[in-house]
Amino acid sequence: MAHWAFLIPLVPAATYFVILLFGKRFGERCSYIGIGALGASWVMAAINAYQWIDRREIVRESVEWAQWGSGSIRVGTHVDGLATMMLVVVTSVSLLVHIYSLEYLRGDRRYTHYYAALSLFSASMLMLVIADNTLALLTSWELVGLCSFMLISHWWEDKDNSNAGLKAFITNRVGDVGLIVGIIILYFVAGKTFDIDTINSAALSGTIRHGTLLIAACCLLAAVCSKSGQVPLHIWLPDAMAGPTPVSALIHAATMVVAGVYMVARLYGVFFAGFSIGDGGMNLLALVGGVTMVIGASMAFVQNDIKRVLAYSTISQLGYMVAALGVGAWTGGVFHLFTHAFFKACLFLGAGSLSHACHHTFDMREMGGLRKKMPTTFLTFTIGTLALAGVPPLAGFWSKDEILNGARANDFPIIMVLGFVAAIMTAAYMGRALYLIFFGEYRGHAHPHESPKVMMVPVTILAGLAVVVGLLNAPFADYRFGQWVKFEVEVENLYGAEGAVAEGEAAAAAEGEHAAEGAAAAAEGEHAAEGEAGAEGEAAAEAEGEHAAEGEHVIVHSIAEIKELAPGETVLFEPEEHKFNIGVAGSSVAIGLVGLLIATWIYLLRKAPKNLLLVNPFRALHTLLVQKYYLDKLAVDGIAKGTAGPVADGSYWVNQKIIDGAVNGVGVTTKKYLAPFAYEQLDQFVVDGLYNGLGETTKGLGGAFRKLQNGRIQRYGLWLFFAVAILALVVALLA
Amino acid sequence: MNWFDDWGITLTVFIPIVGAIIVLLIPKGEEETIKGVALLTSLVTLGFAIGLMAEFDYDDTAKLQFDVNTSWIDVINSRYHVAIDGISLPLVLLSALIIVLCIVYSWNHFPEPHNPKALLALMLVLETGMIGTFVAQDLILFFIFFEVVLLPMYFMIGVWGGKNREYASIKFFLFTLFGSALMLLSFLAVYFSSKDPLTGQHTFDIVTLSTAGVLDVSKTAAVVMFGGMFLGFGIKVPMFPFHTWLPDAHTEAPTVGSVILAAVLLKLGTYGFIRVALPILPEGAQEWAPYIGLLAVIGIIYGALNCLAQKDVKRLIAFSSVAHMGFVMLGIATLTSAGINAAVFGMVAHGLITGLLFFIAGSMQERYHTREMSRLGGLLISAPKMGWILGFTAMASLGLPGLAGFWGEFPAILAAYEPLSVLSEETFRTYMVIAAVGTVLAAAYLLVMYQRVAMGEVPEEFKDEHIHDVHGPEWIAWAPMLILILALGVFPKLLFGITDDAVKHVTDGIATALNATSK
């Protein structure tokens, strides 16, 4: 199947054109075309997954796409574990969303367009995950953005919706600048290629100057920020909730927004080497992720719109993934991507179901007590919430735990702390949402009822998946996921080697030395690597053994290790994996539960004093610090509320006013002042004026000359003789 | 097909003008005949262009094919030398196609004052000029064709234009004329500095002049000569400080005028750089490249900012041309084959995309009788198909990958990362980043335009009006462009495959002349 992987996106792509061109003829039946196409893709993805697990053979296919000068630009597919995993996730969620939308969107004005866009999105997203080069990645990256724009502004009659779409697209474009620049830099430094494997390999092999690599990585990070909602470019994501809810589930929770994370995972060599992830300490990638997860989570507290709560939650969870990759926990990050897709989609679709029941409102203040009226929704939503909060053995627990453990093991304490903070907040705000919606009295005016089966079946399936998928990488499952999906790239050590672009004179000077050293260190390094790998535990040793048999390459985990090798030697690079740690797991569970308890305390039991928000936040913070280990309910209540109030409000304010405001401000300034200035002042006046001025001057001079022509012949004669006399003098002087 | 080798290009170039004369001879009353003859002429021309395409030897696109070289003005050693290579071919096809589409488009709604005879004749004359420019291999012949397009366009704007047409047409004419005068001076300077190795005389032959050693000039002289050409071509492109004629011309021109202007006329300038200025004066090019690059990126940003300030759809599209041609010029300024390939691709893509945008803007104006974005809205409701086409084209215009526009922009930006080795990398990398930022602004103005025009509710004033969706002639005119935009976007090799060798020939020449390592 992997050889035919291009069919997987091609089927929905064809569907897009079919629906677009003949949609009117099919009417509502076009949805079945879409579902059929996705079904086919899903089947192919499943077959592919099976084959991958079976053979684990990376398959690449490509054709020439463009050419210029000496370079031939190829495009093709690249199917490995990561791609396989993504194919499964995307086709699964997309298929379920397609089905769900049958009912949810029934009777919509642009039903056919909706399905067409959904098909196009699926196609683009599938293409994105199997792209073998950065250019194809960029293409599909932009295409998913376009689909996102189309679907967010699906109900474009309302200006707010189209504004949201615009905001999404333009914000993403800002990030795309980074992507474009990053890709271009990588194209050149990796030896004029867009091929991802080559780029990864080149990045790790030491042929590229570190500074350049850092710039490239930073550029790509900007794209990650925009696409995957990282601070400070996350602002579009909450607004994107203006689109239909299934779209939010598919695009803005499960798939498109993780494209950034996927890209980091895909080009991990670049990030790993560029941000020196293996060296520990702190790096920008981890920092961005860490900050995002806390800020995202904190803002989720103050939302009344259920979809916005989920949106901030998504931001926060994406922050986890990015942070995971930033700390070197590659598998953790990718695994979290995997699990998150299911439970977050489940939550969104649940939210859709709620709104379907409650007169298309998403306002939690108009809900409450829906537990009895919508039991399936309640059940699935609860599973999703618990999975998100990291309650074992649900999916979120395993993946989040792995991230925190990775941060610990790779020596990123700050990230770990931030992770815990975010975890507690996550549990708390999800608890809050759960209680506000399903418990207490119903506060709305509609007559809520359970949604039809067409909607609830997908939700239930997702809930079921949210329960089980986490087990794939559980210790008792032999960390299967980690074996199936891993980052590995063949690297030739060129640090200090002849012909390496590395560093001009310095490198040249050191060359001889290095060569000698390298040769001596060759055997040693090999052994060391092996030894270390062996010490890592059975699973790793096993994996290595396999590889050693296959590719006969030594496996290394860090650049330092590569550098120790002899120049020219080829190794297999893999980020180091850290497996289950009971301490971290326990803490995270505890923290999750604490969060839930806080929420329970406040929202379910309604024990919190009403004026708690008025408490001076500094005093609250002080109290929190001083009475750190107090398990006093009131104190906890106070701290929780205090944190949830002003800090979240503050960060929301920052979000809305400063960051959003800055962007809007830049936008408004550009539009209101800069652009008119450029247009009215510069273009119309200065530039135009200059040219018109030339014309006027000509005419003005013409007028002056005309005065000489006063109509009297003797005056003409006078000019004649003046001219004669003067010119005669000139001639005489020249002679 | 021996006769075709000899006559193919000549017929393609001159059939339109014969058609124009026939059109002029038909009495004014017989409108159907006039239209028929004009359409037939343009179709035959397109047929010949396609014949050229079919007979073209794609294995050697750098070679000049269908070469015809006979005497013309012996006094100044100027010859009738026409031929096409991989750079010319796409542009010839584009020109022939656009004219057919324009004639079809205007079939039933000629702009006021109603005078199909004159308008069609002008369009056919334009066609001769455009195709002629793309095939000429002699500087004087090139110059003549380059100038032939001037008059018809001037009249087109001036007679059939909007309110401010006189100002616009004069401005267009004067700018271009001024540029041509200086360009001609440069051509002459080149002529007098040249020596044809075969005849020992001065020569105007572009091919000969592009050969190393034919031109004997000091670096300073080369820089000055290039400056003249720069002005001539740069005004036509138009590059940043010389662009002010463009918005006026576009805004005032009738729809087909805008389309032809955007689709083909602007390319004459960029084509001139690639065909004439760079190969003949590589040393001049080297000195000018950073400044061309600078003006190009200023154009990108400046054009985009101005777009944001526009209230008028057509004017917005016009300013977007400034930005897009900035990308083309940036590609050219890198002097690399990636950059120039991108430029040629950008020329074709911009021709199709912006041409289509102008078509749509024209159709909208015809229906709404206004181009004020604040008064428009809900196109997707009133005329959904047109709304979709507009959306598609806007996306293509903002450089969405998978559509043609991308392949003009991205490789240009890419090429700026690593310009020819004799150029400053730092400078061009800065340009690269600025140009990339330009893409954000492009998205902004196009989407804002789309939002204003196509989305939202239908404004009160048009609520009760019947807005006709895309009709027959419009479909016929637009469908080929839509298909090409998509096809070129998905299979860029269709075009890159043709241009690459020819461009490489040019860049290799430049690199050799400058002792640079060709990249």
Add this chain to the structure above:
Amino acid sequence: MGPENVVFAVIAAAMVFSAIRVVTTRNIVHAALYLVIVLAGIAAQYILLASEFLAWVQVLIYIGAVLVLFLFGIMLTKAPMRGDNDLDNDQRWPAAVASLFLAGVLGTILIDGYGDVEIAEPEKIVRTGDLGRSIFHDWVIPFEVVSMLLLGALIGAIVIARRD
């Protein structure tokens, strides 16, 4: 200073005076009469320069014909015969400046160019026959053309001047 120089000086003085009067006198008929003196003076200078034939032509044509023509013109246009203050226009000063300027420039050049080279005594007087031979050998074309010109000018002047 030989006798011819004395003659020259006397005639020249008369010519200079008369010329100035021609352009300054307030009586138009006087101007014509002063012009006679100048033209006659020129004829005299011709003789000094040993060009008798030319001198006679000068007298015959200028004094005999042209001047009569002028007088006719004066009468036909009913020009005021007596002093007329309004005979000059308002650009006397600029005109004076222009002509003096010109005189200055050209005079300097002439003095500079020819210094005080002498006109030597003629070895042989230029005879009318020589002139005729010269005209009919070298300048037949101008001669014939002048005849056509005079014919044309005559007819043209009649057409313009006649009343109809």
Add this chain to the structure above:
Amino acid sequence: MVLNQFLLLSLFLFCTGVYGALVRRNGVLVLMSIELMLNAANLNLVAFSAFYKTEISGQVFALFVIAIAAAEVGVGLAIVLLLYRNLSSADLDRADSMKG
């Protein structure tokens, strides 16, 4: 005799003629001034002709000039007459309807 005495006399006549032609309003007077200028040129020619012994083309030239000057005067007077008839004045500055 010094050549320059004739030349300077001629120059004087010429410049006087210039002055007159520029200042005199009456057409006939302007024609007279022009005659001064032409005669000045003639004097030059004859002087040079006498100066270069073997050269008589100067005198021939002068003859032609005299003939043509006569024609010019004839034409000029015709013009002045016509002007007088149409404008009732022989003043040149009356004719200034076209300017600019």
Add this chain to the structure above:
Amino acid sequence: MLSVGIPAPDIDYHALAPEIVVAGTILLILLVDLIFGDRARAHASRIAAFGVLGALIPVLTLGADGGDVSMFNGTFVVDNFALVMKAFFLIVTYLVILVSVDSMSESDVAEPEYYLMTLTALLGMMVMGSSRDLITIFVALETISIPTYLLAGWKKHEHKSNEAMLKYFVFGVLSSAVMLYGMSLVYGATGSTLLSVIAEGPRTDLGQDLGTVMNVGIFLTLVGFAFKVSAVPFHFWTPDTYEGAPTPVTAFLSVASKAGGMVAIFSLIYVGFYGRTDAWQPIIWVMAALSMTVGNMIATKQTNIVRMLAYSSIAQAGFMLVPFAVAPEDGLNSYQSAFSATVIYMLIYGAMNIGAFATLMAIARRTRSGEISSFAGLFSYAPTLAMMMSIFLMSLAGVPIFAGWFAKFVMFQATIDGGTGMAYALGIVAAVNSVIAFFYYGNVIRLMFFREPTVEDRSPIRVPTALGAAIALCAITTVAVGIYPELFARLGERTPF
């Protein structure tokens, strides 16, 4: 008769045939008029036209013969240049006659005499083409001038026509006085009136440096011709005369008479003064630059079409002078491109300018006005005339594919060939001016095409056959030469002395 023993000069009557035919035609017209009086009024134009065409025949046979003929001690030479110029004058005069026929027969002017004057001027021009001697040049110039003075006032009942004649006459006579004075100085410096002797430079046997005298003499001589070609600052008569004179006469003045002056400049400079570059080149440089600039600038302000064309012709004269101003000093052959540039420019200018005036006359038959504003909307009721006018104006502006581009082209070519800083500077002045020129040419076109007509009568304009033929001839020439410049280029190439 031969008592004084004048040896009969060698006369090649074949070489003189064109002039003889023209002179004969003049006499024939006179005779016919004398004998038949008013009955033959209408035939004068035909006789003139046939005479002119008849004179063209020997020009062509002479051209076919090849070989230069030099007569009368070198004062009169018939070479390629002379033949080309004579043919040009003949054709231009023929066109002017065509243009004049209807306009003259419809007004109350003296018709046979009109042609007589025209042919007399033509005779002067033809002689000018062959003159290689100051006396002949002077006589030829006056033969051009005096009849044209009279022609300018031919509509003698019109004040403007009188005024045109007066100004032309006064200015012309003043200039020729200056010229004559200059010639006397040149003669004084070199001791000869023969250009071939003058070319040897000032006499050195006097122990005096006559260089300055000669240079000033050269300059003063050129003034007379600068007046003829209406180069600034000797152009003042031009607008007034052009405006007031009958339009066919204006056409004649603007092309034939101007070309006559230009031909004289050719002979003088390239045969006589070539070695004295420092005398004439700076002056011509200044005149060229001034003419282009001043002519164009004032033209932009004109409201009368003829006046505008007058200023345009001043500017065009500037363009024609450019090659002189930049002709390189080294060697005799290197002025080739400068020389042929002006010849070509002149030929092309003739076609397009006569065309413009002819079209103007055709249009004025309807509008009865010389105001530019009266051209408004012409395209809507007289599309062909509007197109013709546009062709000529565009050509004057130098827009390809009309002949004017090639004229401008060779002019620019000459500046670059000149290769000096001053040459380039003048080239830039010319370039800027060719853009400015479009302001006013374009303005007329704009009015014709883009405006609503202001006249009431919008029926198509009937164009008399002769006039139409002239317009057509000019238009065909303008377009044909524009597309295939070789037609004229060859003439320019073959002409140098």
